[in-house]
Amino acid sequence: MVMKRQKQNIHIYPTYRCNMDCLFCISGGKKRAERMKDLTVTEVIKCLEEAGVGKGSTVIYSGGEPTIYKEIFYTIKRL
Numbered sequence: 001m002v003m004k005r006q007k008q009n010i011h012i013y014p015t016y017r018c019n020m021d022c023l024f025c026i027s028g029g030k031k032r033a034e035r036m037k038d039l040t041v042t043e044v045i046k047c048l049e050e051a052g053v054g055k056g057s058t059v060i061y062s063g064g065e066p067t068i069y070k071e072i073f074y075t076i077k078r079l
Ligand code: SF4
Pocket: 018, 019, 020, 021, 022, 024, 025, 026, 027, 028, 029, 063, 064, 065
């Protein structure tokens, strides 16, 4: 269940892939990225919609390195 509020902080992890391999990575680094598939664009948009993202919401893209997720800008434009 997703509760809708006027202002929200939402963290989304579209990918666990990363161009680095830091020893201290809490995301699991490359090993986790090998096990986890990226979210599809449809899944990202569905998550954001179900979370009720709207004006005043803060959306934080994380991962892995979210900027290597090819569709990141497309999903941001949909906000
Ligand atoms: S997600 Fe961050 S901490 Fe983890 S390997 Fe990439 S840059 Fe390093």
